Amino acid sequence: MIVVALLAAADSGKLARMDGATYPAALTFAATLASAFRALLT
Incomplete structure (x- = not known):
């Protein structure tokens, strides 16, 4: 779950x-x- 949250955050920061x-x-x-x-998620 943590990895998914970090990937979503990275994508949103990039956007x-x-x-x-x-x-x-x-x-x-x-x-x-x-x-x-x-x-x-939790």
Whole structure:
């Protein structure tokens, strides 16, 4: 489950970065999504 959550977070960070977000904003978005996704899976 942890691997899936990390992969989803990495993909969302990449998509946020491609959308024009700065690196800190993309990392924050990815961390938030990883936390929410991990909570959903548990």
